Amino acid sequence: MALQWMILTYVVAAEAAIAILLTLPSPKALKSSFVSLISLALQPSLFVVPFSAFQLLDIYWKNEHRLMCTGEICTASERDRYEKSIYKAQRNVILCLGACLLYWCIYRVCKYYKEIQSIEEVEKRYKDQ
Numbered sequence: 001m002a003l004q005w006m007i008l009t010y011v012v013a014a015e016a017a018i019a020i021l022l023t024l025p026s027p028k029a030l031k032s033s034f035v036s037l038i039s040l041a042l043q044p045s046l047f048v049v050p051f052s053a054f055q056l057l058d059i060y061w062k063n064e065h066r067l068m069c070t071g072e073i074c075t076a077s078e079r080d081r082y083e084k085s086i087y088k089a090q091r092n093v094i095l096c097l098g099a100c101l102l103y104w105c106i107y108r109v110c111k112y113y114k115e116i117q118s119i120e121e122v123e124k125r126y127k128d129q
Contacts, residue, residue, distance in 0.1 A: 068082075
């Protein structure tokens, strides 16, 4: 079960690195080639959105069917295990939402950059005429 969360963690880390690289100032040629490379990789990496949604549904289902440990019958170790599972679920929800948010941010930055390029090309053509 931990493998899927490790994969999602690595995907979020890669998305964060890409988002940082996209927003850093760089030369125009380097930036345009990097944006085109990332744009090509965006469509196959869309898998992260349904994967995260599925993981969120799994967390929700497990939360609804989790045994509650709030009474006095629970031992200290059972209560600790219950709290640990709650904290893990909260961490995993943040991870899923972060993956979707970072994907959306990368998509929007690439789209804005392409729009800026097309506007600059139109402006250049009007200046040349």
